[in-house]
Every structure is written in structure tokens, then in C-alpha cells.
Amino acid sequence: MNKTALRTRPKTGPVQVADFAPESMIELRGVVKRFSNAAGEFTVLKGVDLTINRGEFVSIVGKSGSGKSTLLNMITGIDHPSDGLVVVNGTDIYTGVSESQRSNWRGKNLGIVFQFFQLLPMLTLLENVMLPMDYVDMYDFDERPTRAMDLLKLVGLEKFANKLPVLVSTGQQQLAAIARAMACDPPLLVADEPTGNLDSRSADTIIQLFELFVSQGKTIVMVTHDPSLTSRTNRNIIISDGELINETISRALPQLRHRHMLEFTRIAETRPLQPNEIIIQQGQPVDYFYIVSKGEVEMLVKDQVVSRLRTNEFFGEIELLQGGNSLTDVRAGNSPAELLTISRADFLRVIQESPITAEALLKIAQRKMEALKEDKLAAKP
Numbered sequence: 001m002n003k004t005a006l007r008t009r010p011k012t013g014p015v016q017v018a019d020f021a022p023e024s025m026i027e028l029r030g031v032v033k034r035f036s037n038a039a040g041e042f043t044v045l046k047g048v049d050l051t052i053n054r055g056e057f058v059s060i061v062g063k064s065g066s067g068k069s070t071l072l073n074m075i076t077g078i079d080h081p082s083d084g085l086v087v088v089n090g091t092d093i094y095t096g097v098s099e100s101q102r103s104n105w106r107g108k109n110l111g112i113v114f115q116f117f118q119l120l121p122m123l124t125l126l127e128n129v130m131l132p133m134d135y136v137d138m139y140d141f142d143e144r145p146t147r148a149m150d151l152l153k154l155v156g157l158e159k160f161a162n163k164l165p166v167l168v169s170t171g172q173q174q175l176a177a178i179a180r181a182m183a184c185d186p187p188l189l190v191a192d193e194p195t196g197n198l199d200s201r202s203a204d205t206i207i208q209l210f211e212l213f214v215s216q217g218k219t220i221v222m223v224t225h226d227p228s229l230t231s232r233t234n235r236n237i238i239i240s241d242g243e244l245i246n247e248t249i250s251r252a253l254p255q256l257r258h259r260h261m262l263e264f265t266r267i268a269e270t271r272p273l274q275p276n277e278i279i280i281q282q283g284q285p286v287d288y289f290y291i292v293s294k295g296e297v298e299m300l301v302k303d304q305v306v307s308r309l310r311t312n313e314f315f316g317e318i319e320l321l322q323g324g325n326s327l328t329d330v331r332a333g334n335s336p337a338e339l340l341t342i343s344r345a346d347f348l349r350v351i352q353e354s355p356i357t358a359e360a361l362l363k364i365a366q367r368k369m370e371a372l373k374e375d376k377l378a379a380k381p
């Protein structure tokens with residue numbers, strides 16, 4: 001990709017990027033971040049590609065030190081990548097942009113929420129919420145206090161508007177920080193462990209508020225440690241040691257350890273399928289573990305469809321785990337589809353290291369076998 005060809009360059013300020021789909025809010029291409037310390041240079045983000053569309057509510061999880069905050073800092077422009085392209089809300093935020101231009105752009109385009117709130121201690125909650133409007137000079141001067149008050153009402157803090165942060169609870173401080181993040185009505189909210197320092201009830205209030213924003217069309221990207229919150233987002237991204245895990249793999253095999261998911265991410269190959277393309281014939285050896293990554297796949301016995309596998313479902317595990325040739329014909333559905341394939345040897349090596357996954361797969365395999373037996377009986381003339 002020729003990066004320079006993508007851009008129309010105004011004389012000053014951020015560059016508009018026309019190349020990306022209008023529905024995309026965040027585009028990362030080959031983002032690398034290196035830090036140096038006494039021991040030398042180390043790479044924290046190892047070439048991250050990521051697209052997040054407008055209106056998505058995305059959670060990001062990963063072990064401590066895996067690069068979650070660093071990744072968010074690339075999106076918010078708080079830090080800058082060592083290499084790669086970052087486009088947020090249609091703007092290339094690093095190429096030819098000064099620190100102060102980026103800071104102004106940030107104020108108008110995104111709200112940020114941190115784990116430790118970061119409210120200014122000597123300002124009241126109302127003043128804290130007004131601050132971003134003053135900073136980027138948005139809304140009429142007279143309108144700002146009313147707007148700040150409306151935001152505090154929205155988060156249920158109107159009674160505390162004139163209090164200093166120390167005089168309210170930590171949950172309330174975070175709600176005020178969220179009101180502040182929304183002060184300039186940004187299309188994107190980025191939150192780094194926003195509930196990490198809160199009890200579960202306050203955390204729930206905050207997620208409900210995020211759900212409300214998403215229903216109003218906002219995009220939210222939230223790093224979290226709490227698995228109970230990831231189920232409430234539309235999409236969950238896992239980062240492991242500075243690399244993103246293929247989302248089809250993490251959805252198909254959620255019991256795998258992150259490092260095993262990462263290994264599968266690295267070795268899996270993509271195989272596009274024409275409509276109705278034959279993948280395996282009954283009685284033939286099975287050499288791969290297959291996950292459906294797009295479209296639908298049909299399993300057939302005697303030309304009868306006995307089951308359909310949708311995106312993130314898999315096949316081949318029965319034959320690989322229990323031995324024997326394919327129990328069914330397998331072919332693509334009526335529209336184009338795509339598979340991720342992992343070779344027999346790679347699959348078995350990783351599964352051997354992950355007893356929980358092996359057990360889960362065997363259970364799924366048993367269920368499929370039983371269903372298949374019934375279907376075979378039913379299919380007999």
C-alpha cells in the first residue's frame with residue numbers, strides 16, 4: 001500500500017484520509033511501538049492491524065503488560081507509534097501533525113476515561129466537566145455551564161455539581177470523569193480499565209451508561225480486566241504479548257490460553273471457498289482442523305445436509321482427536337465462504353498442551369457424533 005497516495009495534504013493540521021471505508025472509526029495498519037530502557041530496546045506492539053467500525057462497543061483484554069494501554073495510547077494520540085499508520089475518525093493523526101494540533105483534534109474527536117479518573121482536584125465536578133469545552137473552545141461561553149449540568153444530570157450527579165472530587169465516592173468520581181469525556185460530544189469514547197477501581201455496582205452503572213451512548217451511535221473502546229464486562233460488549237479483542245489474536249480463533253476456542261490462541265493466530269492459513277465448493281469427502285483422511293471464518297459450511301451424509309456450521313464454528317476435530325477418516329462430506333454453503341485451517345500436527349501439539357480445550361473439544365465431538373448417528377439412521381431408506 002502506498003501510504004502517500006492515500007492522503008490529501010492541507011498546508012497545516014491533521015491529514016484527512018479518504019481511502020478508508022466511511023463506516024470505519026479506527027484503522028491501525030502495521031502499528032509498532034518500541035520503548036528503550038537500560039537493557040536496550042524492546043517492542044511492545046509488534047505490528048498491529050485493527051479496524052473498528054462506527055457504533056461498535058469493543059472490549060480489549062489481555063494479561064498485565066501485554067500492551068493494552070500502549071495500544072489505546074496509539075488511538076488517542078497520547079503517545080505515538082514507532083511505525084505504522086493510525087487513522088481515527090477519518091484523520092491520520094500522526095503524519096505531519098504537531099503535538100498541539102493533535103491535542104486540539106483529540107479534544108474535539110474523542111473522550112478518554114482512565115482507571116483513576118484524573119479529575120482536577122481543585123475544581124468542582126461542574127468545572128471539571130466544563131474544562132474540555134473551554135480547552136477546544138466549543139459551545140458558546142454561556143452555554144457551557146448548562147451543558148455541563150445536563151451531562152452531570154445524565155450521569156446522576158446534578159446534586160454534587162458544586163462539590164470537589166474528594167467529597168464524592170470513587171464511583172461518582174468516575175461518573176463525573178465520563179461526563180467530562182462526553183463534554184464536547186465526541187463520536188468516540190476510549191476507556192482504560194474504567195471500572196478497575198470500582199465496586200461491582202458502580203461498575204454496572206458505568207457499563208449501563210456506555211450501553212446508552214452506544215445506542216445513541218457512539219463508538220466505545222474499553223480495556224478491561226473484568227470478564228463479566230466483555231460479555232456486554234459487541235466485540236472482544238484479545239492482545240497477547242503485543243499482538244492481536246485472530247477473533248475467529250478466540251471465539252471458536254475460548255478455553256485456550258492466550259499464548260496458544262496467539263500460536264494458532266500465527267500459523268492458521270486462510271482458505272477462501274467458492275459457493276458449494278467441496279472441502280472434504282466422506283471416508284477421506286482429514287489433514288486439518290478447520291474453523292469457518294466467513295459464511296456457512298454444510299456437512300452431508302448421502303447427499304443429505306445433516307448440519308450447517310456458521311462463522312466461528314469448526315470441524316475436523318473428531319477425526320483429528322479420535323482418528324479415522326472423515327465421517328461426512330463437507331462443502332461450502334450457497335454463498336462464498338472462508339476457512340481458517342490449522343495442520344493436524346500443529347493442532348494436536350497445541351491441544352496436547354491445553355487439557356481444558358481438549359476436554360471441551362471432546363465433549364463437542366461427542367455431541368456431534370450422537371447427532372450424526374441419529375441423522376444417519378434417519379437418512380436410511
Ligand code: ADP
Pocket residue numbers: 035036037044062063064065066067068069070071
Ligand atoms: P497493559 O496496559 O496491557 O498492562 P502496557 O501497555 O501498559 O500494558 O505496557 C506494555 C509494556 O510496555 C510493559 O512491559 C510496560 O512496562 C512497557 N511500557 C509501557 N509504557 C512504557 C514507557 N513509557 N516506557 C517504557 N516502557 C513502557
Ligand code: MG
Pocket residue numbers: 068069070192
Ligand atoms: Mg494498562
